[in-house]
Amino acid sequence: MDKAWQEFRKCVFCGFCESSCPTLGETGERGYGPRGRVRVVGLLLNGIYSKKTAEYLYTCLLCYACVPPCPTGVDIPGLVEAGRSILVRMSQKSK
Numbered sequence: 001m002d003k004a005w006q007e008f009r010k011c012v013f014c015g016f017c018e019s020s021c022p023t024l025g026e027t028g029e030r031g032y033g034p035r036g037r038v039r040v041v042g043l044l045l046n047g048i049y050s051k052k053t054a055e056y057l058y059t060c061l062l063c064y065a066c067v068p069p070c071p072t073g074v075d076i077p078g079l080v081e082a083g084r085s086i087l088v089r090m091s092q093k094s095k
């Protein structure tokens, strides 16, 4: 999780990544975009989640279109995958 924390801390929430994201363009809802997903993973790292957390993370295409515009070089798809791993571990614990 250290790597995920490192990536999360690099985000300055500028939103430069948003215009290149196909799923944000399709839905118009920020949770379906890179900045929203980074935020969602940050919440997950703090143990906070909601009903929509999995939907926001599993609808990411891992296409990397959001990465080049990011001024601080956040590995957004990598963070999404880290978030998905947290969700899997949480679901295994609850069984």
Ligand code: SF4
Residues within 6 Å of the ligand: 010, 011, 012, 013, 014, 015, 016, 017, 018, 034, 035, 038, 069, 070, 071, 072, 073, 074, 076
């Ligand atoms: S462009 Fe990078 S720093 Fe800016 S909100 Fe997106 S992920 Fe965060």
Ligand code: SF4
Residues within 6 Å of the ligand: 020, 021, 022, 023, 024, 032, 033, 034, 037, 059, 060, 061, 062, 063, 064, 065, 066, 067, 076, 077
């Ligand atoms: S990797 Fe995910 S968040 Fe980034 S542009 Fe593609 S669909 Fe959007």
